[in-house]
Amino acid sequence: MGGDGIIEIRNLQVSIQGEEILKGINLTLKKGEVHALMGRNGSGKSTLAKVLMGHPDYEVTGGEATIDGNNLLEMEPWERARLGVFMSFQYPQSISGLKVGNFLRKSVVAIQGENAPSAREFRAELNEAMKKLGVDKKILSRYVNDGFSGGEKKMFEILQLMLMKPQFVILDETDSGLDIDALKTVATGINSSVGNAACLIITHYQRILSHINPDYVHVLIDGRIVESGGPELAISLEEKGYEWLGEGVAS
Amino acid sequence: MSEETKDLVGDYKAGWHDPENATIRFDAGLSEQVVRDISELKNEPEWMTEIRVKAYHNFINKPMPTWGNTEMLEGINFDAITYFLRSGSGTERDWDDVPEDIKRTFDRLGIPDAEQKWLGGVTAQYESEAVYHSIREDLESQGVIFLDMDAGLKEHEEIVKEYFCSVVPYQDNKFSALNTAVWSGGSFIYVPKGVHVEMPVQAYFRINAKNMGQFERTLIIADEGSSIHYVEGCTAPSYSTESLHSAVVELISHKGAYIRYSTIQNWSNNVYNLVTKRAIAYENATVEWVDGNIGSKLTMKYPAVILKGEGAHAEVISVAYAGEGMHQDAGAKVHHMSSNTTSKILSKSISKDGGRGSYRGLVKVGKNANNCKVNVVCDALILDENSQSDTYPTMEILNPTCRSEHEASVSKISDEQVFYLMSRGHTEDESMALIVNGFFEPFTRELPMEYAVELNKLMALEMEGSIG
Numbered sequence: 001m002g003g004d005g006i007i008e009i010r011n012l013q014v015s016i017q018g019e020e021i022l023k024g025i026n027l028t029l030k031k032g033e034v035h036a037l038m039g040r041n042g043s044g045k046s047t048l049a050k051v052l053m054g055h056p057d058y059e060v061t062g063g064e065a066t067i068d069g070n071n072l073l074e075m076e077p078w079e080r081a082r083l084g085v086f087m088s089f090q091y092p093q094s095i096s097g098l099k100v101g102n103f104l105r106k107s108v109v110a111i112q113g114e115n116a117p118s119a120r121e122f123r124a125e126l127n128e129a130m131k132k133l134g135v136d137k138k139i140l141s142r143y144v145n146d147g148f149s150g151g152e153k154k155m156f157e158i159l160q161l162m163l164m165k166p167q168f169v170i171l172d173e174t175d176s177g178l179d180i181d182a183l184k185t186v187a188t189g190i191n192s193s194v195g196n197a198a199c200l201i202i203t204h205y206q207r208i209l210s211h212i213n214p215d216y217v218h219v220l221i222d223g224r225i226v227e228s229g230g231p232e233l234a235i236s237l238e239e240k241g242y243e244w245l246g247e248g249v250a251s
Numbered sequence: 252m253s254e255e256t257k258d259l260v261g262d263y264k265a266g267w268h269d270p271e272n273a274t275i276r277f278d279a280g281l282s283e284q285v286v287r288d289i290s291e292l293k294n295e296p297e298w299m300t301e302i303r304v305k306a307y308h309n310f311i312n313k314p315m316p317t318w319g320n321t322e323m324l325e326g327i328n329f330d331a332i333t334y335f336l337r338s339g340s341g342t343e344r345d346w347d348d349v350p351e352d353i354k355r356t357f358d359r360l361g362i363p364d365a366e367q368k369w370l371g372g373v374t375a376q377y378e379s380e381a382v383y384h385s386i387r388e389d390l391e392s393q394g395v396i397f398l399d400m401d402a403g404l405k406e407h408e409e410i411v412k413e414y415f416c417s418v419v420p421y422q423d424n425k426f427s428a429l430n431t432a433v434w435s436g437g438s439f440i441y442v443p444k445g446v447h448v449e450m451p452v453q454a455y456f457r458i459n460a461k462n463m464g465q466f467e468r469t470l471i472i473a474d475e476g477s478s479i480h481y482v483e484g485c486t487a488p489s490y491s492t493e494s495l496h497s498a499v500v501e502l503i504s505h506k507g508a509y510i511r512y513s514t515i516q517n518w519s520n521n522v523y524n525l526v527t528k529r530a531i532a533y534e535n536a537t538v539e540w541v542d543g544n545i546g547s548k549l550t551m552k553y554p555a556v557i558l559k560g561e562g563a564h565a566e567v568i569s570v571a572y573a574g575e576g577m578h579q580d581a582g583a584k585v586h587h588m589s590s591n592t593t594s595k596i597l598s599k600s601i602s603k604d605g606g607r608g609s610y611r612g613l614v615k616v617g618k619n620a621n622n623c624k625v626n627v628v629c630d631a632l633i634l635d636e637n638s639q640s641d642t643y644p645t646m647e648i649l650n651p652t653c654r655s656e657h658e659a660s661v662s663k664i665s666d667e668q669v670f671y672l673m674s675r676g677h678t679e680d681e682s683m684a685l686i687v688n689g690f691f692e693p694f695t696r697e698l699p700m701e702y703a704v705e706l707n708k709l710m711a712l713e714m715e716g717s718i719g
Contacts, residue, residue, distance in 0.1 A: 053674050056666060077673035078681075086674075093671035097689025103675075106685070110676030143689065160675070 004068050005031030005084075005167045007198050011063035014044075014051050021047045023223035024063065029198035031167070036201045036209055036234060039220035040242055045202045046090060048220075049172040052200075053087040054080050067168055082111050084197075086166030088157040090173045094145035100156070101126075101140035104163055111164050122163075129162040133189050150177040158189040169199040175208035187211030206238040219245055263546070264712070265360065266519050268488030269352045271460050273378075275337040279462065280330045283307055286432050289335050293401055293435075296408060299415075306421035306431035313425040316551070319580045319611075323549040327523055332464040332495055334433045339382040342399055349375075349383050357383070360486065362455050365701060370482075371450035372397045376467060377457050379435040390448060396441040397452055400468050403439025410441060414470055418501035418529050418557070427527045430466045430499040437467030437498065442477040442508075451480040451513075451699055458487035458494050458522065469500040473508035473536075480511040482699065486546075489519040493548065496522055502530035504538045506560065511539040515702055517709065518547040520577055526552045529584075534560030541697050542569040544579050545709060553611060555584035558592035558620075565594040570694040573606030573638070574713060582611040582643075587653075590621040598629040599694060601687060602638035603713070610642040610659075618649040625655035632690050633663055634683075684711035 600608030
């Protein structure tokens, strides 16, 4: 960690079970930048997130993704995590019997290695992060995502983000299923963590982008980025939908 | 460990062996004479010799169990087993007096260290007999008796005579008959009325010799209103030939008393572990079996509680790990004989690399036992296609006022769970270990912390290289 934090995605092509989902994605993200990736269901947004994290179901058929020149695509998910890649899951998994407190500590130690805070420092950071998110301390003795509500799961993802201090943050529909208040809190957590990172926000809706200001907005349709622009692009999408961009899709 | 054993040991950490320095070793094989010789060698009272001989004949005439893993059971060669082997020269009360090689073994297993830190008493059994024994003075002064079973018979014959075979009659099954015929070692504990033994007491059983049979006999009596937590651990070297561990454990929990009996069995996978454990609980008494089976070739063990007095409570919490070549056939038995008795059974098994985990349980509620509560939960986790899990739950509820609940689940570790954990910096093996230890957590949280940590480490070791 602590590199220049440049993520380059070049002509990335990805299939699952023989079906091509991503048809040549190009994106460059730099430290401190927030990129929003918008698109309809099935456009390939979540596929991109999972491929960057290393999900085993997807096959990369072409192109590359690097972080400071290191080839991400050849790494195991845990190697990517240790290099500073973090993904907030759309559907976080529950692990029965694994206590949240224990999991957080173990994960921070796994990711940060010898740079991990001492147990005492960690405890202080944890308390502060929980306070910021309004998460009750009782969560620490619950099992990871076990019996969590949709909102609690998302809040827990952001708690992890705050503690793991990644340099490349991928938020996969973190805003879905959150009410307005929860969304605000989550956004506060995200904003406090992404200042020194490159951030890719995957979302359907513009509303999270009124709390986290993107520097760039990209529109994904049928596995290709068809439009890129500034924050104003998200607003026109909200007003006009995706239809007007449909014509831009070359077939 | 020596080079020659290294190959056999693999990942099993307790698999080294020491040279055998037997002071007395019986020839392999069993006969009435062997039984009489054991009794004579121990200078036992006549009534004990008689029970042994009767039990021997019962053993000879009894067929093998027709359930469990009959194929593996038929593989036991009773003629190849050594039934008695004395290694030390007696039971010492100071580790410094224990023969050096044996002491080294227990040092490596961390027993003296644990004793100093958190135990109220320790018995260490090596082959057939205890080589070390101690109890904290404050417990002794309160009248707590904690001896190895041979010393218990010598020093408290009247108590042993009253309770021996009272919970597990020798005729109960083929292996209880065998144990009664050739028993040696084990623990004898008596807790007087109202005395609470705050720190756990521990027994550690080690088989070192090849083709050894270890037949310890444990008897624990908690008198009215008293309490005790007994912990046992077991290991053996990894040989290519088989050893047999066949214990009988009898617990008596008198009115209002509390006994918890915790086991971490980590035998090497050449050991047959065929154990009969049963408790009787009188009015408002509690018995808890906390039973972890991590090793052995075949384990058949169903800790039982007879709820004899009104308001008595039983808990059986068990985990089993069945790896390559292993079959863990474990479970629980509870018999509700009186009203307002309650029981809770939680069984968790993991099978991997072709191992087989079976839950076998029996809950009986008698016709006259009113308002009983029964809760049975068994969960199995299967880690690969070659492994197997099966459950044989039996409920015989003869009283309509009983409230019973039964849940069973079989699950696999999903790729999504592993991916989630890997995305948080944990390798594939570490992720598996986190999931597996989580699965066992309802069990490990019941263990003294030192054991819980040890068990988690053990399972992490088992998960290494678990995914190609």
